[in-house]
Structures are given as C-alpha cells and as structure tokens.
Amino acid sequence: MPNELARRIVAAHAHGAVAQARAFDGVTHDVTRGRLREILVTELLRPLLPPIWNVSTGIICDSNGCDSTAPADDSPTTECDGQSGQEDVIIYDPQLLPPFFARAEQSLIPLEACLGVIEVKSMLSAGEVESTIKHARMIRQLTNTLEWRTLPSDAIAHRFLFPLHHIFAFGTTLTGKNKTEWQRVAEKHAQLNESDPLIY
Secondary structure, three states, X not given: OOOHHHHHHHHHHHHHHHHHHHXXXXXXXXXXXXXXXXXXXXXXXXXXXXXXXXXXXXXXXXXXXXXXOOOOOOOOOOOOOOEOOOEEEEEXXXXXXXXXXXXXXXXXXXXXXXXXXXXXXXXXXXXXXXXXXXXXXXXXXXXXXXXXXXXXEOOEXXXXXXXXXXXXXOOEOOOOOOOOHHHHHHHHHHHOOOOOOOOO
C-alpha cells in the first residue's frame, strides 16, 4: 500500500501546478505561455528525483555531434543528424556524462546521460500523441555508444539504451469515459506500426 502522506503531498504539488497552468491561460504569447508550463513541470519533478539527477530543457546530442546541416527549427526529422529537436524537459545524470553546455534556460546533453524526456502539452489531442511518438522514434535513431545502462531500484536493474519518453498534458480533447489517454496512445502506436512502446 502506498504511503498516504507521500501520495497527498505529491497530489497537492500536482494540483498546484495545474492551477498555476490555468492561471497562465491569460498569457497571450504562445511561446512564453508554453515555456512557463514547462517550468512548472520541471519544478514539480525536482523534489521527486534523486539529488544526483538534473532537470533541464534543451537538445540531446549523440557521439556524432551537431551537424551543421541540421534544420533551423525544432521540428522532428526522419533522418538522424546527431541531435534531437528542442526537448521540453530532459532528466539526466551528470555522473554518467556531464552536459556539453548547461545553463538555466538551455542545455546540450549527451544521449548517454539522458534518463527521460518529457513533452509538455497544454492540450493533448490525437495529433499531439502521434507527433510525440514520431519524435520519440527520431530520438531512437541517435547513436548510443553504451551497450546498456543500469539504474538500480530496490535491487532491480532496469536496462535501456534510450531515455524513456513521456507526455505531461494539462488538458485533453478526450470526452466521456469510453477511452483513456493510455488507450489512445496504444492505438496510435498500432496505427504507426510500432510494436514496442515509444511513450510511457
């Protein structure tokens, strides 16, 4: 049974983040409003993560480095160019590899140090789910120089080559109770012929 006190504390933080996100509806500049919500998610995560892990926004780079021919915008590409697009939230372990560059607003993180990626959505739609799956697929095209990585958790070793990809949404276009977001994600995986889940 989960610790009820811990659950209430986490739930209170989550409800507070949602309330603040709704307050940001009054911000008319789309990019600024989106960035404010990314900061909310980052601040929500920090107290829940081990102190050795860092949270940032930025770009993931592999050992091939940054290609000068990479697109100027942050749109997902079908071919790997040695870097990801702009990631809303990156969870990484600097003890595995330090970031190439790290500032409060932007970081360049080596793929081998990345543990998780979170895409922050104001409103989650079927189109947003599909674009997130395609973006996760693009990250898996990066070159990882490690054969595997181990994260100890209660003596259970979780091994993976790429960061776990997640969605954090402040709202959804789903209505009624006939389908959950997880079911919609599973359906999109099937439609895109992805046998292994790319979003968790």
